[in-house]
Amino acid sequence: MATSLLAAALASCMAQADGSTEDEAMIDLAWDSGCFNCHDLDKSLRGPAWRDVAERYRDDDEALERLVVTVRDGGSGNWGEERMTPNRRVAEEDIKRLVSWLLSLPPAEEES
Template sequence: MKRRALLISMLFLTQAAWAAPDKDMKAMLELADASRCLVCHDVDATVTGPAWRDVARRYRDHKEIEETLVKRVHEGSSGNWGKETMSANKRAGIDNIRVLVHWILTLR
């Protein structure tokens, strides 16, 4: 009986994890849109820039790079993903960029 309850609760937990939506998706996409990121980025698809889920996957175990990424987005960067260049995003504001990069790294 006990084992069965355990199994059921485990199943439930796995399902909950699967179904859990990405944190703050709607608000963050609005901020990204207002910051003009979505001209070149999508969460799931590679556009001009890499898909943000791919960015999250690459740096998953390297959270210490967060501030470096903030700088790259702010000042622009190239050569880390392919041939395309990310132009500087100074108008988005460093604080917004910090919020967005932090969120991008939480994507599953």
Template sequence: MMNTLMMTAASAALLLMSGMASADDSAAAMSLAQKNACLSCHGVDKKIVGPAFKDVAKKYAGDKGAHDRLVAKVKAGGKGVWGQVPMPPNPQVSEENASKIVEWVLSLK
């Protein structure tokens, strides 16, 4: 009985810690998006110039190749998917940071 209780408590602690790490990762990715001016054109839940990040997440939900395509789009820019206003290239954003931002965007619900 005591072992079961201890294992349950340990499992709960691990779940809480993983949730905290996830929240920390989300905050770090949002900070990267702010530092790289992504939020000048994209709102989390509303369209500004470009689509809302939640709309991007919804559009690409379940698309296994979306992450790599969107990282490339962050770096090179693009147009036509969300309308005629082009997204400018962002060569100053490292591949690693673009990946973190895209992972965060795709995780939004």
């Protein structure tokens, strides 16, 4: 119950920030895929905050392909010692959509 309330609140805030239903759909997909077990939009949990990922790779034209592989196969060493577990149960197209979306996130201070 708390998770679904948090998801609804987060999706609502994201949709209100820019009026985008795509943000809401991506938040829902991330919850359904288990991403929020280790990640958050704005703060580090077991894994890095997604806005930090977006900031690090913002000007890297090859980041999408590399990050899709990391999400699918797992990895470590890019954000400390914590290992990212493989996510092979998530469809590759969904991983690509999520990674593409998170790479487009603006820094927190740019949101109103």
